[in-house]
Amino acid sequence: DAGITQSPRHKVTETGTPVTLRCHQTENHRYMYWYRQDPGHGLRLIHYSYGVKDTDKGEVSDGYSVSRSKTEDFLLTLESATSSQTSVYFCAITESQVVDTGELFFGEGSRLTVL
Template sequence: DAGITQSPRHKVTETGTPVTLRCHQTENHRYMYWYRQDPGHGLRLIHYSYGVKDTDKGEVSDGYSVSRSKTEDFLLTLESATSSQTSVYFCAISESWSGQNRNTIYFGEGSWLTVV
């Protein structure tokens, strides 16, 4: 299994509060991603990073920000949580695009977030 740790794994928070989810990898992979999973939608990309301090928006980035100050850590922040952000959040990593593992993305175990 890829060395990906997400924290916290479960969190309940109130509407309007800030929340930060952390993803830590031990694989030294360049690319890191945050996805959210909702019933009927599969997984949708929130933000991704292609290097330290290099990030970009995904399909559903509104209301989220990210930071990557070290190769191994990728943080997802909900500045002011809303009930629509209740979801399961998955961190993922991948190597560079060369080699046999090109394009393979490995997922963490998920963080369950409930906004009440």
């Protein structure tokens, strides 16, 4: 199994508070992704990274920012959480050498509830 750890795994917060989710990998993979999964929408890409300090937006990036200061860590920040950001968040990684396989390895998910 790919070494991916997401933290926290569960969080309940209030509207307007900042929240940071962490994705940590031990595989030295180049590409890291943050997805959210909601009923009726499937998995939607928030942001992704293709290297240290190299990030780009996905299809639902509004209200989210990311940072990647080290290969192994990819942080997702909600500057001011809203109820619409209640979701399950998945981190995923791919190996740079086999990026053309398209295979993603997913973390276990972080369930965020914004009250």
